[in-house]
Amino acid sequence: MSLQTISREAIAGCFSLGAVLVAGFYLGRRKSTMSISKSHCGGQADPLMQYLLKHSLREHPVLKKLRERTMEDRWNIMMVACEQSQFMVNLAKLVKAKKVAEIGVYTGYNTLNMALSLPDDGVIVACDISEEYTGIGKPFWKEAGVEQKIDLRLQPAVKTLDDLLAAGEAETFDFIFIDADKTNYDNYYERSLQLVRKGGVIAIDNVLWGGSVLDPKDDDTISIDKLNKKLVRDTRISLSMLPVGDGLTIAIKL
Ligand SMILES: C[S@@+](CC[C@H](N)C(=O)[O-])C[C@H]1O[C@@H](n2cnc3c(N)ncnc32)[C@H](O)[C@@H]1O
Incomplete structure (x- = not known):
């Protein structure tokens, strides 16, 4: 040759x-062949997910009762995965969180989990518009003895965040979890960034949105994808995007 x-x-x-x-x-x-799932949405059938839960999940008995009650609701797909909630509670502990906000409460599984781990003088501002969903959780918050730590505000979350800013609470929050309507994600993020202190954490749920961010078509997906593209270039934060649940971004305010 x-x-x-x-x-x-x-x-x-x-x-x-x-x-x-x-x-x-x-x-x-x-x-994509990447597997992302919540343990209560098909994930529990996976033996590796069963192993993960068996070897890490520590659920307060009332939290477990609330999860089981939430599974009876037809919108239970909205509930945060218990393994993701535990991870966020641990993150909140790492930053010694005392003041937390949750944007999108549903039945309050994560709200209760946070409230259980906050110190006695801690507070979680819980933002939702649904009396029906949050009404499912309230008796469990009471049973767990932490209802006094949960400041539930039933009105559009943008209004609640604006109220907090107007009340001079900028830079006073340690941890904020964004998990409500997706088209408002950027509004929630910008307000949260004003509300958290330096070194505080903003956790953003559903950032992979069942994989549809690969081909954004509807308003929700376009909004999530737009925020993802903004965050990776945002010099006000450091961040990680994790394949946990439906995709979770952790942003730390610099
Ligand atoms: C995905 S669920 C939240 C799940 C919850 N974080 C958990 O731990 O299980 C979304 C919630 O956002 C609420 N929501 C939708 N639009 C809202 C708005 N504009 N302001 C406040 N809450 C809203 C819904 O009522 C619903 O309860």
Whole structure:
């Protein structure tokens, strides 16, 4: 084989490999094999998820009761995964959180989990618009003996956050969890960034939105994707995006 033939074959080989890699990249972008799931939404059937829960989940008995009650509700897919909630509670402990806000409460599984771990003088401002959903959780908050730590505000969350800012509470929050209507995510993020202190944490749920962020079409997905694209360039924070639950971004205010 002449040197010329070898180099022609090498060049052809490089082109084919390049074509495969480019095709693979684009196909890979469309078809993710990454597994993301909440333990209560199909995930519990996975033996590895069962192992993970068995070897890490420590659920207060009343929290477990609230989870079981929430599973009877037809919108239970909205509940935060218990393993994700425990992770966020641990993060809140790491930053010695005393003042927390949750934007989107539903039946208050995560609200209760946070309240249980806050010190006696701690508070969680719980923002929701639904008396019905939060009404499911309230008796459990009381049973667990932490209802006095939960400041439930039933009105659009943007209004509650604006009220807090108007009351001079900027830079006083240690941890804020964003988990309400997706089209308001940027409004929640900007207000949360004003409300948390330096070193405080903003956790943002559903940032992978069942994988649909790969091909954003509807308003919710477009809004999540837009915020994700903004956050990666935002020099006001450091961040991690985790494949936990439906995707969780942890942003730390610099
Ligand atoms: C995904 S659920 C929250 C789940 C909750 N974080 C948990 O730990 O289980 C979303 C909640 O946001 C609430 N919500 C929707 N739009 C809202 C708004 N504009 N202001 C406040 N809450 C809103 C809904 O009523 C619902 O309870």
